[in-house]
Amino acid sequence: MRSGTPSASSPASVSDAVLAARSDLVALSHSIHAEPELAFEEHRSAAKLVEFLRGRGFDVRMQIADLPTAFDARFGDGELVVALLAEYDALPEIGHACGHNIIAASAVGAGLALAPIADALGITVRVIGTPAEESGGGKVLMLERGVFDNVAAALMVHPGPFDIVGATSLALADIAITFTGREAHASAAPEFGRNAADAVTVAQVGLALLRQQLAPGQQLHGIVSAGGTAPNIIPARAEMLYYLRAHTAASLDELVARAEACFAAGALATGCTHEVRTVSPAYAELRPDPWLVDVFREEVTDLGRTPVPVDLEASRPLGSTDMGNVTQVIPGIHPVIGLDSGGSVIHQPEFAAAAVTESADQAILDGATALARTVIRAGLDPDQRARLLEGVERR
Incomplete structure (x- = not known):
C-alpha cells in the first residue's frame, strides 16, 4: 500500500x-x-x-x-x-x-x-x-x-x-397486460363480440379499489396503450402498461400477485383472455x-x-x-x-x-x-x- x-x-x-x-x-x-x-x-x-x-x-x-x-x-x-x-x-x-x-x-x-x-x-x-x-x-x-x-x-x-x-x-415491476376478445359490430351485432376494452375497465376498477389496501410503500400506476380502432367495432384487443413498485423485492412480489388477480378478473368478467408480459427486468431497491x-x-x-x-x-x-x-x-x-x-x-x-x-x-x-x-x-x-x-x- x-x-x-x-x-x-x-x-x-x-x-x-x-x-x-x-x-x-x-x-x-x-x-x-x-x-x-x-x-x-x-x-x-x-x-x-x-x-x-x-x-x-x-x-x-x-x-x-x-x-x-x-x-x-x-x-x-x-x-x-x-x-x-x-x-x-x-x-x-x-x-x-x-x-x-x-x-x-x-x-x-x-x-x-x-x-x-x-x-x-x-x-x-x-x-x-x-x-x-x-x-x-x-x-x-x-x-x-x-x-x-x-x-x-x-x-x-x-x-x-x-x-x-x-x-x-423502490423496487419495480414493468409489465404489459394484453386482453384478447372478439370483434363485432357495436350496434348491429354486439352480442357476438367480446370487448377487450371492457376487460381493461374492469381491471382498472379492481386496481383502483386495491389501492386502499396497499401496504406502505406499494404503488401502482399505468396507462392504456391500446383500446380499439373505431367506435363501431367492439375492440378485440386492448393493452395496459403498468409499473408496480414497493419498498422491497418481497413486498413487490406480494403486490404483483394481487394486481394479477385484478387483471384476471377483467378477463373473466368479459369473456376475454389475457396475458401478462414483462417489459423490463425487475428493478431492485x-x-x-x-x-x-x-x-x-x-x-x-x-x-x-x-x-x-x-x-x-x-x-x-x-x-x-x-x-x-x-x-x-x-x-x-x-x-x-x-x-x-x-x-x-x-x-x-x-x-x-x-x-x-x-x-x-x-x-x-x-x-x-x-x-x-x-x-x-x-x-x-x-x-x-x-x-x-x-x-x-x-x-
Whole structure:
C-alpha cells in the first residue's frame, strides 16, 4: 500500500481538474440534451461520450454485454476498480426531463479528474456507459452479463430539485397486460363480440379499489396503450402498461400477485383472455453504501451545498432505478445533485429545460468533483480499500 496522499489528489487539485474541463463537459451535456434518444437507441449519445473519452486517453470498448449503446472506458490498471456510471437515455416526447445528460457529463468529469492520479492511487477508473435506465434495465443486463464482476465500487449522481445524498428508491415491476376478445359490430351485432376494452375497465376498477389496501410503500400506476380502432367495432384487443413498485423485492412480489388477480378478473368478467408480459427486468431497491454516503455528504457539503437532512432522505423514495440492482451486489451510491428547476420536478417538460441552465452546468461540476473526491478517499483509506477489495474477492 502506498503511503501519503498524492498532491494531485488534494481537494483543490481535483476541483481544478474538473474546472479545467468545464467548457468541454458543459458542451458534452448540452449536445446530448439537444438530441434525446430513447432506451437502447442512444447511438448518437453513446458515440459522443466514446469520442470524448477516447480523445482524453481512455481505452474504450463499445457494444459491451451485447448492447449496441453500452460502453466501457478505462484508465489505469490498479487493483481497486472503481466504476463511474453514465446514463444518457431520454423520455418519450419530453426528452431529457430526467437530466441524464447531467449524469453522463458528471461521470465523465469524475473520470477525467481521476485519470491522472490513477496509478498513484492504485486504481482502475472505469466510466461505464449504461443504456436504457428509463425502460429496459440496461444495468440489470450488464450486471447479469459480467460487466461489473471486478468492480469494487460503483458511483453516479442524478439531478433533481434538491441535494439528497442517501437517496433511496423502490423496487419495480414493468409489465404489459394484453386482453384478447372478439370483434363485432357495436350496434348491429354486439352480442357476438367480446370487448377487450371492457376487460381493461374492469381491471382498472379492481386496481383502483386495491389501492386502499396497499401496504406502505406499494404503488401502482399505468396507462392504456391500446383500446380499439373505431367506435363501431367492439375492440378485440386492448393493452395496459403498468409499473408496480414497493419498498422491497418481497413486498413487490406480494403486490404483483394481487394486481394479477385484478387483471384476471377483467378477463373473466368479459369473456376475454389475457396475458401478462414483462417489459423490463425487475428493478431492485437502492441499497446505498453507508461509508460512501457519509464521505460524499462531506465532500458535497464542502463544495457549499446543503443536502436534505438524513432523517428526511428515506421519507420519499426517488421512483425506481436499475442502479438499485447494482447496489444490491456492489457497494455504491446514487445521490441526487440539486439544480434550480424553477419548482419543476423530474419527468416534467420544465425540468428538461432546466437541465441545460447555468445551475445544471454547475451541478455537473459539483457532482463530478464530489464523486472524484469520494473515490480518492476510498483509495487512500486502508480499511475501506481492504473492505472493497474483499467484497470483490467474495463475489
